[in-house]
Amino acid sequence: AVTARYSRSHRDEIDNLRGRLGRLIADLRDRAGIAILALPRDLPEKAEDWVVLARNHFDYGEVRVAEAVSKECGKRFAGTPTAGSCTSIQAQIAYEEHRFADALKLLQSIHDGLNARAVPVVGKALLQISVVLEAQGKCRQARDVLKYLRAEMPKLAHAKAAKARMATMRKVCTQGVQTLPTKTSGTKKRDAAKLPDGATPDGG
Numbered sequence: 001a002v003t004a005r006y007s008r009s010h011r012d013e014i015d016n017l018r019g020r021l022g023r024l025i026a027d028l029r030d031r032a033g034i035a036i037l038a039l040p041r042d043l044p045e046k047a048e049d050w051v052v053l054a055r056n057h058f059d060y061g062e063v064r065v066a067e068a069v070s071k072e073c074g075k076r077f078a079g080t081p082t083a084g085s086c087t088s089i090q091a092q093i094a095y096e097e098h099r100f101a102d103a104l105k106l107l108q109s110i111h112d113g114l115n116a117r118a119v120p121v122v123g124k125a126l127l128q129i130s131v132v133l134e135a136q137g138k139c140r141q142a143r144d145v146l147k148y149l150r151a152e153m154p155k156l157a158h159a160k161a162a163k164a165r166m167a168t169m170r171k172v173c174t175q176g177v178q179t180l181p182t183k184t185s186g187t188k189k190r191d192a193a194k195l196p197d198g199a200t201p202d203g204g
Contacts, residue, residue: 039068047073047082054089061186063093084110084121088128095132096183103132116152123149123158130165135181139173 073086133142
C-alpha cells in the first residue's frame with residue numbers, strides 16, 4: 001500500500017513537472033514571438049555567417065529555424081548592417097505568411113535602427129516596404145516610399161531599382177486591391193527534388 005501511494009505520488013509529481021515545463025515553453029515562445037527551441041545547436045561566430053545560416057534555412061523551407069536564427073542575430077548584432085540583413089529575412093517570412101503589419105514593422109526597424117543611413121540594407125528594406133504595401137493595395141503609399149528612397153539615397157543601386165519599380169507599379173498596382181505574395185521559401189529544397197538521381201544543385 002505504501003509503494004502504491006509512493007508510485008501514485010511520484011506519477012503526480014512528474015505530471016505536474018511536465019505541465020509546468022509545457023507552460024514555461026509556451027510562455028517563452030509567446031514572449032519571443034518565435035519557436036525559441038528552433039535555434040540550431042552549433043551557431044556561427046562571425047556576424048556574416050549568421051545571415052548565411054538564416055538564408056540557407058529559409059531557402060530549404062525551414063522557416064521557423066530561419067526566423068529563430070534571424071531574431072537572435074538581430075539581438076547579437078543590433079545596430080549593424082548584419083542585424084538589418086537578418087531582420088530582412090524575418091520580414092520576408094512574415095510577408096509570405098501574409099503578416100503584412102509584422103513585415104512592415106520589421107522593415108521599418110531596419111531603417112530606424114541604422115538611423116536612415118544610405119547603406120544597401122536600408123535601401124533594400126525600403127524597396128521591400130514598397131512591395132508589402134503594393135501587396136496590400138496601398139499603391140500611393142508604396143510610391144511615396146519609393147520617392148523617398150530615390151530622393152534621400154540617390155547613389156544606391158536600390159534608388160535605380162525604385163525608379164523602375166515606380167514605372168511598373170503604374171501598370172500593375174490597383175489601389176485597394178490585394179495581391180497575395182508567391183512563396184519563395186524552400187526553393188532549394190524544391191529544386192533538389194526535381195534533380196535526377198545522383199545529381200546535385202551545383203551540377204556535380
